[in-house]
Amino acid sequence: MLKNRGIAFKLVLFFTLSSAIIFTLIFGYNYYVSRKTIEKNVEENARTIVTNAMNKIETALRATQKVPENIAYFLENSSYNEKELVQLIYTVVEKNQEIYGAAIAFEPYAFKKTSQYFAPYFYKPNQWIEFKSIDKYYNYLYSDWYQIPKELKRPQWIEPYFGEGGGIIMSSYSVPFYKKVDGKRQFKGIIIVDVSLEQLRNIVSSIKVLRTGYGFLISKNGTIVTHPLKDLIMNETIFSIAEARNDTHLREIGRKMIHGESGLVPFKSITTEKMCWMYYIPIPSSGWSLAVLFPQDEMIEDITNLNKIVIFLGIFGLFLLSIAVVFIARSITEPLRGMAKAAEHIGAGNLDIELPPVKTRDEVGKLSEAFNYMKASLKEYIKELTEATASKERIESELKIAHDIQMGILPKRFPPFPDRDEFDIYATIKPAREVGGDFYDFFFIDDGHLCFVIADVSGKGVPAALFMTLTKTLIKAKATSGLTSDKIISRVNEDLCIGNDLNMFVTVFCGILNTRTGEILYTNGGHNPPLLIRDKGDIAFVEGKGELVVGVMEDAKYTTESIILQPGDSLFLYTDGVTEAMNGKSELFSEERLKKEILKCRGESILKVIECIMGEIVQFSLEAPQSDDITMMIVQFRGNKGR
Amino acid sequence: MLMNIILSLFLFVASLFLNCARAEETLKNAFFIPQWSPQAQFAGYYVAYEKGIYKKYGINLNILPGGPSSPSVEFLEKGKVDFATMWLSTAIQKRSQGLKLVNIAQIIQRSALMLIAKKARGINRPEDIDNKKVGIWGEDFKIQPTAFFRKYKLKVKVIPQSYSVNLFLRDGVDVASAMWYNEYHTILNAGLKPDELTTFFFHEHGLNFPEDGIYTLEKTYKMDPALSCAFVKASIEGWLYAFSQPEEALDIVLKYMSKANVPANKVHQRWMLSRMKDLVLPVDKDRAPVGTLTLEDFMRVSNTLRDDGLIKKIPDFKSFYGECVGYVEK
Numbered sequence: 013m014l015k016n017r018g019i020a021f022k023l024v025l026f027f028t029l030s031s032a033i034i035f036t037l038i039f040g041y042n043y044y045v046s047r048k049t050i051e052k053n054v055e056e057n058a059r060t061i062v063t064n065a066m067n068k069i070e071t072a073l074r075a076t077q078k079v080p081e082n083i084a085y086f087l088e089n090s091s092y093n094e095k096e097l098v099q100l101i102y103t104v105v106e107k108n109q110e111i112y113g114a115a116i117a118f119e120p121y122a123f124k125k126t127s128q129y130f131a132p133y134f135y136k137p138n139q140w141i142e143f144k145s146i147d148k149y150y151n152y153l154y155s156d157w158y159q160i161p162k163e164l165k166r167p168q169w170i171e172p173y174f175g176e177g178g179g180i181i182m183s184s185y186s187v188p189f190y191k192k193v194d195g196k197r198q199f200k201g202i203i204i205v206d207v208s209l210e211q212l213r214n215i216v217s218s219i220k221v222l223r224t225g226y227g228f229l230i231s232k233n234g235t236i237v238t239h240p241l242k243d244l245i246m247n248e249t250i251f252s253i254a255e256a257r258n259d260t261h262l263r264e265i266g267r268k269m270i271h272g273e274s275g276l277v278p279f280k281s282i283t284t285e286k287m288c289w290m291y292y293i294p295i296p297s298s299g300w301s302l303a304v305l306f307p308q309d310e311m312i313e314d315i316t317n318l319n320k321i322v323i324f325l326g327i328f329g330l331f332l333l334s335i336a337v338v339f340i341a342r343s344i345t346e347p348l349r350g351m352a353k354a355a356e357h358i359g360a361g362n363l364d365i366e367l368p369p370v371k372t373r374d375e376v377g378k379l380s381e382a383f384n385y386m387k388a389s390l391k392e393y394i395k396e397l398t399e400a401t402a403s404k405e406r407i408e409s410e411l412k413i414a415h416d417i418q419m420g421i422l423p424k425r426f427p428p429f430p431d432r433d434e435f436d437i438y439a440t441i442k443p444a445r446e447v448g449g450d451f452y453d454f455f456f457i458d459d460g461h462l463c464f465v466i467a468d469v470s471g472k473g474v475p476a477a478l479f480m481t482l483t484k485t486l487i488k489a490k491a492t493s494g495l496t497s498d499k500i501i502s503r504v505n506e507d508l509c510i511g512n513d514l515n516m517f518v519t520v521f522c523g524i525l526n527t528r529t530g531e532i533l534y535t536n537g538g539h540n541p542p543l544l545i546r547d548k549g550d551i552a553f554v555e556g557k558g559e560l561v562v563g564v565m566e567d568a569k570y571t572t573e574s575i576i577l578q579p580g581d582s583l584f585l586y587t588d589g590v591t592e593a594m595n596g597k598s599e600l601f602s603e604e605r606l607k608k609e610i611l612k613c614r615g616e617s618i619l620k621v622i623e624c625i626m627g628e629i630v631q632f633s634l635e636a637p638q639s640d641d642i643t644m645m646i647v648q649f650r651g652n653k654g655r
Numbered sequence: 656m657l658m659n660i661i662l663s664l665f666l667f668v669a670s671l672f673l674n675c676a677r678a679e680e681t682l683k684n685a686f687f688i689p690q691w692s693p694q695a696q697f698a699g700y701y702v703a704y705e706k707g708i709y710k711k712y713g714i715n716l717n718i719l720p721g722g723p724s725s726p727s728v729e730f731l732e733k734g735k736v737d738f739a740t741m742w743l744s745t746a747i748q749k750r751s752q753g754l755k756l757v758n759i760a761q762i763i764q765r766s767a768l769m770l771i772a773k774k775a776r777g778i779n780r781p782e783d784i785d786n787k788k789v790g791i792w793g794e795d796f797k798i799q800p801t802a803f804f805r806k807y808k809l810k811v812k813v814i815p816q817s818y819s820v821n822l823f824l825r826d827g828v829d830v831a832s833a834m835w836y837n838e839y840h841t842i843l844n845a846g847l848k849p850d851e852l853t854t855f856f857f858h859e860h861g862l863n864f865p866e867d868g869i870y871t872l873e874k875t876y877k878m879d880p881a882l883s884c885a886f887v888k889a890s891i892e893g894w895l896y897a898f899s900q901p902e903e904a905l906d907i908v909l910k911y912m913s914k915a916n917v918p919a920n921k922v923h924q925r926w927m928l929s930r931m932k933d934l935v936l937p938v939d940k941d942r943a944p945v946g947t948l949t950l951e952d953f954m955r956v957s958n959t960l961r962d963d964g965l966i967k968k969i970p971d972f973k974s975f976y977g978e979c980v981g982y983v984e985k
Contacts, residue, residue: 154817163788163814163827171821233824233845251844252922267846 019348020341027337028330035326039319046315054311055276058291061219062304065227066293068215072110073169073297077185079104079111080203081167084189087116087203094123098132098143104205105134105141111205112136112175112182117152118201129153135206137176158202161188165199169298172209172237174246181209181237181246183298213238216302222310224284232299234266240283253282265290269301281305347376351383363391411446411474418447418477421484423454426619434527434652437464438618439645440626442589448641449476449518450587451484458493460527463500466539466645467520468587470561479516483508483562487522497522497535498570501562505537505570508563517563521585523647530577530649535570537562540588543607545614547580551607554583579651582618584610589642590625596635605632618646682715683882686736690727690867693720693911695927696836697740698904699762699935703893705907712885720915731756737875738886740867743948743956744795750975751966755873757977760887761948762894763867763934767835768799770855771842776829778853781807781860787829790816796832799857799864802959806860820845836930840923864956866934868948876977884979891946898932901925948976 113135129147219227234249250266279290292303350368370380449469523534538561727739772778823831897904
C-alpha cells in the first residue's frame, strides 16, 4: 500500500519517523542519565542532611547525659548528707538551661533507715524552681524511668512523654547509681533529668527538603516524637500507622529503624501520599531513629520541567521538519508530475508541448534538460524519418514503374504465335527485386526462322535492368535475316563493349530455330548450358565450347553450333537463378535436381513443365529469400506433327 | 406576619416543654461508672448511650468518667453510682468482705489477661518461665499469674509492672503481664511480630477468670430489679450494636477518649473492640446467653480466691448473681 503513495508522503513518513526515533532515543538516554545523576546527588545530599541533623540531636542528648552521669559518679564515690544532696539537685536544675527537672530517687531505706522512700525533685514549671518529693505523688519504684535502668543496669533514655500541662514533649535520662557495700557494688537508686524535646523538635522541623520533604523522629518503641502532622505525635507508632495503612513494607522499615539500622528506602509520604525516598538513621545515644523524606517528583522536578520543554521542542522540530520535507518533496515532485504529463502528451505525438519550467540546476533540472533535448531530438528524427519515408516511397513507385516497363518489353502472350503449330515456346521470369537483369525474348527473323534468347546480366537491380534493356534492344536490332547467331552476338558484344566503363557483362544464349527442319543454330555467350529434352529418349545438357560472356572483350570470337530437334523434342533454357536457388541449409537447387525434376514432368505441356519446375524451386527455397532472378524458357519442336 | 412568628415560636417552646415533662415522667435517672478511662473496652455502654438505647429502655443515664482516680468499686460502695463494672474476682472479694453487691451481667466471658514472652529469650512453654524475671501487675491482676506459677510449679522473680510495657520491650523483664485487647497490641505496635512472641492466655491454662461484669448494690437491685435489668438489656444491645457497626462505635469511643483527654489511637481501639467481641461473644463453645454468669466460672474464681486466702468463705451464688438475662427474657 506504501508503494502506491507519492514521494512526498514517503519522504515525510520516513524522515519524520526516523527523526522521531532518533529524538526519542536521545531524549530517553538523556532523561535516564540525568535522573540517575540527580538521584545520586539527592542521595548524597540526603545523607548529609540526615547525618547533620542526627549529629545535632546526638550532641544535645550527650550534653544532657553528662549531668546525671557526673552525679552518679559523685554519689558513688563521695559521702553526702540530705542538705548537700538537695542543694546538688537544685544547682543542676538552676545551672543547666536545657534541664527541666532533676531528681535523685533512692531504693527503699537506702538513703535513710527511717524512711522507705526518698526522691527529692526540683523542676522549672515556670521561671521559678519548685520542689516536690516524688514519693508523695506515686510509687516511683514501679516507674519506667526507675525500673528500666535498674533492671538493665545501665543508663536509659525514657520513652518520650507529654510534660505536665501537656503540649511539650519531654524525655528523661535516668542513670542508676551504686555504692560499694562490703566490697560489693549495690544498687542504690536512680538519678533522673527531665529535658524538653523542643530543641530536638526544632532541629527536625528545620529539615526542609525541596518543597514538601520533611523529617520525623521516632522513639525506641516506634512512637512518633516529631512529625509535621501533630495528630500523629505521641499518639501513633510507625507500626500503628503501618497497621492503619495495611502496609507491611512500612512495618519492616519501622523494625529496621528501631533496631538501629540506617538505609534509603522508597516510602509513601503520610502527609502528601506522594512517593518519596526516605533516609533513616539511628540516634546512637537514645536508640531513636531520625528519618527524612525526599519527594521523588520534586527531586526530578527540574528535569521533568526541562523534559517538558525538550519534548515540546522535539515535537515542534519534527513538525517543522515535516513541513520542510513536504516543501522539498513538492519542489521535486511537481516538475516530475509536469514532466510525466508532458511525456504522456509526447507519447500521444504532441511534440510541441511546452515542458514545465525548472530553474534549479539539480538532478530534476538535468532531467528536465534531458527531457527537452529528447523532445527536440525526437522531433528532428521524426522529421527526417518522414522525409526518408517519402523519398523511399517515391523510389519504390518508380521501381514499380520500371518493373512494369521491364516486364512490358518481354513477350508475355502465350502462345505467342497461335497460327504456327510446328513449334511451341513458353517462358517465365521471376525477378528477385522490382527490376532484374534476366531477360528472354523470341521473335521471327523471317518466316521460317525463330530467334530465341535468354540472358543474365551481371549484378542486380537498376544497373542490371538498364544493361538488360540495352542488350535486349541490341539483340533484336542486330538479329536480321541471314545473320547467324555468332554474328549477332559478336555485333551485340562490340556495341556493348563501347563505353562499358562499369565492366558490366551479360551471359547470353541465342538460338535460331528452323521451324521446318527443327535445326537449331545457336551461340552460347557464357550462359548456363540448356537441357535438351528428347521426346523419346534421355535428357542431357547441351555442352558447348564454353565461349566468353558478352560485353567484356570487344574482339571476342563467337561460334555457331547446331543441334537438331526431332518432333516432340524440347530445349529447356534457364538462368543461374534456377540452379543456384538456395534452401535454408544453404544447399543449391543444382543441375542434378533440375534434371531430375524435368524427368518427372516430361510429357506434360511446356507450360506445365515450367510451372512444375517453378513450383519445385519455390518449395525448395521456402525458408530462404530469393537472391537472384529466376528465368526459364522452353522451346518445343513439333515439326509437321502439329499439322 | 409578626403575630404569626410569635405564635409559632410560642407553640414551639410550649411543645418542647411538654415533651420534656413527658420524658421526665417516664425516664428513671441512673448513674454508671466503668472501671477505667474511656476506651473500646467499654464501647457497648458509650454506644448504647449515644444511640439512645438507654432512653429506649426508660433510663436517663449519666456515665461518669472512670480512671485510676475514680475506682468504680468505691463509687458503687459510696452510692455515687447505681451501676459499675468490675472484675468478677474483685466483686467476689468485695462480697465476701461484706459489701452487698450483685452481679447483674457478666459481660466478658473469657479472661483477656495473659503473659507474654519473647521467643528470642528462649521461652516457649510454661516451664521455660522458671527462674525468669516476670512483670506482674498488682492486686487482682496477680491472682491468675500466681495460680499459674503454682500450677506449673514455677519459681519466678516477680518484678512489679507499671502501666507501660517498656520494661519488657527493653528486656528489663523476660515475661510481661498484658491484657490481650491492650498491651499485647501495644507490644505489636512497638515493632514485635506475633510469631516472635510466646503468649500464655490464662483461659487456655484452666484459669479463665471472666473479667468485666455489671454490678449494682443488692438494695438497688431488690428495690427496682426492672431498672437493673433494663440497664443490662440496654448495655448488651449497645455491645451488639458496637460489634455490628465497629467504625461508628470507634468514632463514639474516640469522642469520649478525647473528651477525657486520653491519648487516642484509632488502630489500637479498633484492635481492642474486635478483641472485646471475641471476649464477650466467644464462638468456640456452647455458651449461655450473652451476659450470663455461670456457676462454673463463679466457682472457679471463688475456689482460687479461697485457695489464695483472699476470701475465707465463698459467697452464695444465688444472692451474688441477680439473673437479669433470664429476667429480661421473661
